[in-house]
Amino acid sequence: MASSFVIAFVGKPSAGKSSFLNAITDASAKVGNFPFTTIEPNQGIAYYPLDCPCKRFGLSDRCKPRHGRCQQGKRFVPVRMMDVAGLVPGASEGRGLGNRFLDDLRHADVLVHVVDASGTTDEQGKETKGYDPIDDVRWLRDEIEEWVAGNVLAKWANSVRRHRATKSAAADTLHGLVAGYGARRELVQRALDRLASSGSSSVDIGEWDEKDVRRFVGVFLDLRFPTVVALNKIDMPDADKNIAAIMRRYKSVPGSNSFLVDGVSEQNIVLSSALAECFLRKLAKQGYIRYETGDDDFVTHEEDGSLKSIDDKMGRRLENIRDLVLFRYGSTGVQETVCRAVDLLGFVPVFPVKNLANFGASSGDASSSSGAAFQDCVLVRPGTTVREFAKKLHSVALDKGYAGAETVGNIQLGEDDVIVADKNNIIKFFVSG
Missing domain, CATH: 3.10.20.30 (Beta-grasp domain)
Structure with a gap:
């Protein structure tokens, strides 16, 4: 049984979302370096590792999951993944495939925003050099906020009139406006409580203006769509300086109770290389290396004679992955991204x-x-x-x-x-x- 929640991969075209899905699942999503490679949301199953009680009760030899697997007390539970086609600036106004993509997000419980940290694709997802991805996180969040706020504001006046006439609870009135995004009343109440504790908006929503509504939408999205940012292509030139700049922007302030910046905290930023993971998985499947997703290294024929020999070209690529990704960051970051997304919830x-x-x-x-x-x-x-x-x-x-x-x-x-x-x-x- 796969879990009933969905992790959605979002971001601009060619940031590496389809590669990410292929790296962590068995899905065969199209991969291309041009906008709108993904037209329909690709779906797949990934696996979330956790401690299985079979080990605690000494039953590892009898643990036989119907779905997923268990390896010596480590359970790999299936979770659903969805790759939403790439967004571009102006999507909330209908640019690109616009609202169709934003509509897909309603089925998601948590978002993984894949960002091309290498700067080799511009805001439209087209090949370039020297692009600064510092604003990629911000504009995607802005598009989602604009989409939701626009829909709420379009119904706001009538909703407030009914609210005053019926003396409904604020949470009930607001829930009626955002229920279409898969939100429960309890989540709406949490958003209201967070606003009230900050003192940034009146407790009487009948007195709210457009700024108050947009402030509520921002807090609502933090709760409804918690986000992990996967800084992808970390093994490419220029990635280091771009990563450093992004981490500085979203660095948490100790003791601060302020709202999230663009819905992101540095604790939920993961460094990754989806293509490196795809390559390692492919070679492992073909018998050239021994490797499991999340490992910090791999084994070749030199250490295990039962594995196939590798040629010089393959060997150079493997050494690059080892030096630029595994030894430097501890893993490809793909498994960690999935774990971080599940843990967020x-x-x-x-x-x-x-x-x-x-x-x-x-x-x-x-x-x-x-x-x-x-x-x-x-x-x-x-x-x-x-x-x-x-x-x-x-x-x-x-x-x-x-x-x-x-x-x-x-x-x-x-x-x-x-x-x-x-x-x-x-x-x-x-x-x-």
């Missing part, structure tokens, strides 16, 4: 089982492997309750026939108990009848 791994004595499968279907443990792992949002998870797992049998739940040690769980990692996230459900 704080998702909790849940292991539904049928039997708490042997941690057998959560369902008795014919596909369940005899004796297999911890076959299922589902990532859920923080704050998810036991009953909410039951409905997510099986909306008919477990929700309508729900009769209770318990966790390790035969500890009974309440319907409203919040699921917490390493506390009550191994769950057996009971159904009536």
Whole structure:
């Protein structure tokens, strides 16, 4: 079971989004150095690593995930990835493929903004030299803000009139304006609370002007679309100076409670080389090297005679990747980007089982492997309750026939108990009848 949330790769054309998707998934997205290579959103499955309880209970030899894999207690859980076609400045006004691309973002839970740190593509995604990508993060955020703010402001006057007439709660009125972006009321309330704590806007939305609305949209987007920035092509000339400038712009101020700049914090900037990852994965698949995504080095025929020999050209390219990427940065950054995106949302791994004595499968279907443990792992949002998870797992049998739940040690769980990692996230459900 892949997770129900989506990580969307965004950015200008030719920044490396399609290469990134190919590097981290098994998808075969088109790759080209011209605008609008990607017309429809490409989707794929990547894997998020976490500690599997099979190791804690000494059951690694019996851990057989239905989806993903488990290697000596390290679980690789599938997550959905989407590559949204490249945006260009003016997209919110219809430039390029404009609103069509922005509409795709509504299906995303977290964004990965792939930025060409090498300066070899301009703001339109066309080949160039010496382009300064310092503003690439800002203009993409501006386009998204303009898109959402424009839609909200178009309905603002009528919404405020209804708000005053019905004396609705501010969160209810605002939720009605942004629900189309996949936002829950709770998130809208959080945005309002953050604005109130800053004292930057009136608590009475009936008194808001356009600046107040835009300020709310900015905070709302920080919460609705948390963003990881992947500074890509780090092994290219000029990348170093561009990276340094971008990091300075988004450097966090210790003790500051100010809002994010362009929706970005330096903690969520990752240095990456998607093409290096693609090359390493390809050679590993062909048997020339031993390498796993996220490794800080690879093994060749010289260290392992069972691997194929490499020629001089291949060897030079591998050494360049080793020197300019792996030894310098510790990895290609591709796996770290996915991990950072999932961690931003704080998702909790849940292991539904049928039997708490042997941690057998959560369902008795014919596909369940005899004796297999911890076959299922589902990532859920923080704050998810036991009953909410039951409905997510099986909306008919477990929700309508729900009769209770318990966790390790035969500890009974309440319907409203919040699921917490390493506390009550191994769950057996009971159904009536």
